[in-house]
Amino acid sequence: MNTSSESNYLNASRGWKSWLFTLDHKRIAILYFFAIMFFFFVGGVLALLIRTELLSPKQVLVGAETYNQLFTLHGAIMIFLFIIPGIPAILGNFVLPLMIGAKDVAFPRLNLASWYVYMLGSLFALYSIVTGSVDTGWTFYTPYSTTTSGSVISMTLGVFILGFSSIFTGLNFIVTIHKLRAPGMTWYKMPLFAWGAYATSVIQILATPVLGITMILLILERAFGIGIFDPAMGGDPVLYQHFFWFYSHPAVYIMILPAMGIISEVISVFSHKKIFGYKAIAFSSLGIALVSFLVWGHHMFTSGQSELAAMIFSFLTFLVGIPSGIKMFNWMATMYKGSVSLESPMLYAMSFLFLFGIGGFTGIMLGALSVDVHLHDTYFVVAHFHYVMMGGTVMGFLAGLHYWWPKMWGRMYNEAWARITAVIIFIGFNLTFFTQFILGTKGMPRRYYTYMDQYQPLHAFSSVGSYIIGLGFTIMAVYLIHSLFRGKAAVKNPWGALTLEWTTSSPPVEHNFELQPVVVDGPYDYDRIRIENDQRIYKEVKMKSETETKVGL
């Protein structure tokens, strides 16, 4: 793809074997990119089918059972196959070693294994779709999931296997960050994306195994009736919910923390200003990661759990809001007196601020006990989590994808179209999901295939919005694919960023750097380094060869 004669990781070796057996973190990232994008596409198409079905209060396209399978698959694919691996496995794999000046992740073989495990898990999920599918919702609540027909076992087995992929990535990142930082890269000189990835990995390590055991117990319950979750056998369905949310609440921060890391990078780079409150942002990531383990019960306020437990969970839920707020305020302060350019990554970052803000505050509403009793399992919750997941994580992902695209492929995309698309998706998104907040407060329950006539107008608006999102993504697919083949060659550092990945060529050479980088300045020291924006020339002050350093001594 790259026409220049220089050797880089894309053209260093050829043939499908050199890809399928590669140990290069950059190539593994690319493998992940295609796999995950495929599933995002599938999940997105399912979403459009859901929205089409909901155009009218009566049946439009499919029957009740098919509809139930649609939203289950949409949820399960989006969560387990797209958003949880998304940022860490694609962008994290690609840039994290580059950012901290390492030649690779600590365990390249494990890294490749995680991709194969991911593919295996997705095969199980696909297998369950062709053999009767699942209609339980992505939460697999018992006793429905232990009694319904369909292939729940292969789907949950798939989820179990996907967990390993997630664990492998997390393990790799933690060790990489601990052990492979370049000389001079102290913890506080690490870019904030690395902090975000670190906090994410901690959650992946601590929470994912519990998902694993939950899925095993669910399978055993379904197959043998072991009596832990199924009341018919003496089990407690609410206990299942504890197990499930012990993983799945922290998992929502697996989704958002890396996105927040990207936003920190992008806002600082596109404001050309030193990030405000570096330590506050870094430690709030860890804070969120830790507190996230204490709040899972807020998904169960009306489940019949103890009122006292509900009180504790509600209280702790609010604590999570504080560090998220700290981040938002620090990003704002970073832009203050900066030199802001609104290129497409920054536009996505601004979308993030807006949409995640709404998503976060509505999370606070759901955390308030009495209000949640009204809103639980209505479209308000649906809107909340799309605002944080699609509006938060996916916008962060898109910001990162546009930001690092030149580095990944050595090509630029069409900036004008990228900006137009950002606006289209923003508008379509708000149309789709803001209406759902109102549906929710009015009492429209979720997972409803037919509904009362009074909700129709808002549902119709929402469906139209989803088509606009679909249009946006289609344009994006076109200009990104176009860029792969026809894009202008990218320079080393198109945005004038100061982190290490921009000091190597675009795309990077096979072993990341020609010479081992040695870190002198912080990742955001825009006050110390003058950047001539117009020519986009970046003075390479940070890359000094080891020999140079030694001469210097």
Next chain:
Amino acid sequence: MTQHNPQSTNHVLPLKVYFAVGAALFVLTAITVGVSFIQFGAFNMVIALLIAAVKATLVALFFMHLFYDNKFFGAILSISLLFVAVFIILTMYDTEKRAAIYQEKGGPIQKEAVIYQEKAP
């Protein structure tokens, strides 16, 4: 920290230490089995867990070399145990306290039972 000193990680413990720890573990196993035959009510559980904790600590400190190794590994282990505790405690805070307001809500589930019966008015 000692972690960058290869000497300390290659630290060879005297055989004595291994055998002493092994012997202690055998003895503790015998004690815990013996004690379990005496009735202390709820304390049986406490005693059994305490002894198990001591045994586990011995294994971790000496067989797994945590005593001599990088302290960070010990921290990792402790953190994981902390989260196990969080899981157990918060879950049981629910399952044990369900009857706090309504008596009917508490209690375990009966096998195959439809506990919905006509209550005398």
Next chain:
Amino acid sequence: MNSPGSFYLPAASSTMAPEVDALLQFIVVASSILFAIVVFGSFYFAVRYRRRKGSTFTDGKDHNVRLEIVWTVIPSILAFIVFFWGFNSYLKMNIAPANAIEVKTTAQKWFWQFTYANGAGSTNELVVPVGVPVKLLMSSKDVIHSFYVPNFRMKMDVLPNRYSLTWFEATQTGEYDLFCTEFCGTGHSSMLGKIKVVSDTEFRDFLNAGSALGTGQAPEAFGADLYKSKACFTCHTTDGTPGTGPTFKGVFSRSEAMSDGSTQLVDENYIRESILNPQAKIVSGFQPVMPTYQGIINNTEIDALVAYLKSLNTGQ
């Protein structure tokens, strides 16, 4: 106490509803202010400090402890307020007043069954007196369901083999929607009901009539009522189109193919069995999802239903 509702909230028709709305509105206002500060503040900075030609040197002010404290403490205070407020109302929602009347509620795929203290019962229609607290003692016969009345801002899951409880006090007569909000399978979105809030005397009439239901009615007419009130209509149509279950049009003395390959003549006994033990024989092409009506329908009612099904044949 009864507020008419707004473009985003349904009318508030229970004693708890205004309290929930107040907190909800408080959070909306407070977070709109904070949201405006953070997000529109950022947008303002993005425009105000947009990049101009020439030097892009920016200053290096990168932290301010006082600011960090301000934006940690103020949200924390707000969060505490919201927490206590929410918890306070939640406790009220959970502790029923001592003078509440009790209604037993059974949820089952996919309808609601209510039993009153005097033995009267109703399906999918909960009749309650206005201004009197009503306590629901709920349990499910199969999977988890959830009892949700948007106008009352109340919701509680209904669990199998376990009790859950909740209560409400309606402040306005009228009919309100009842939804099932915990996903329970194919019929989840048609597991709907009504809460009928009536005056005290009407409620007493209802209770008296309830224990003597069906007397003085022709069996066919009574059966037709039961077809509605026992929720048969959610799965069985009378116009010939198959629903979740086979249509009732022409069902009597029809020869039906079963999923095990046999054929079955639909007669009185088979109908009886279908109602009391529906899993025994499954009509081919359908899922074994019909709930048992054992304990919900008595013999007179079965006879009435049979008469009604017969009448559907002669009617054509």
Next chain:
Amino acid sequence: MSNTQAAYLAHHFSDAEQQRESAKLGMWIFLVTEILLFSGLFVFYAVFRAWNPDMFINAHRFLDVRLGALNTIVLISSSLTVALAIRSLQLNDQKNAGRLLLTTILLASVFLVVKYFEYSHKIHLGLLPGKYFSFQGIEGTNPHVFFSVYFVITGLHGLHVIAGMLVISWVLLRTWQGEFSSEYYTPVENAGLYWHLVDLIWIFVFPLLYLVG
């Protein structure tokens, strides 16, 4: 840097020390995931025991304390032998290390054999979990749940024993081929860590199931 070390140095590490530390850190993090995997089963145990203490105590009488204690001793001994094997490697005594690793594997097999007898006895009595439970003589509600806990915990633990045996066999093979020495024995160390964890979990499982029910 000695030759043995250099031979195993992957390109992205700058020296053997860094590689060794990374491998060990990776192993410890992996152990964390194992602990949390088992945590769910301990919750299972705790919740149901708190609900039905009498049933648990009645049901646990059907476990054989002697066999459980025997297995505890066996596992502790095997832990000791791995630890000693690593010590031998530190002293460059490959022969002894090989012997000790072999002993470990043998002890692990003893553990599995004992488990086999326990299981078959229970299957014989009809003390299987869930649907297959057919034993009548235990008082209390849902006694089959106790045996669910028992079979799930010991079953998962047994799988770990088997996995551990495979890992140790693999390092044993490499020890025999003379790949390890006092300069480089990280794989054995990590296999040892894994084995100790299997032991650690058993140390808690034994009293919870066999002793206090």
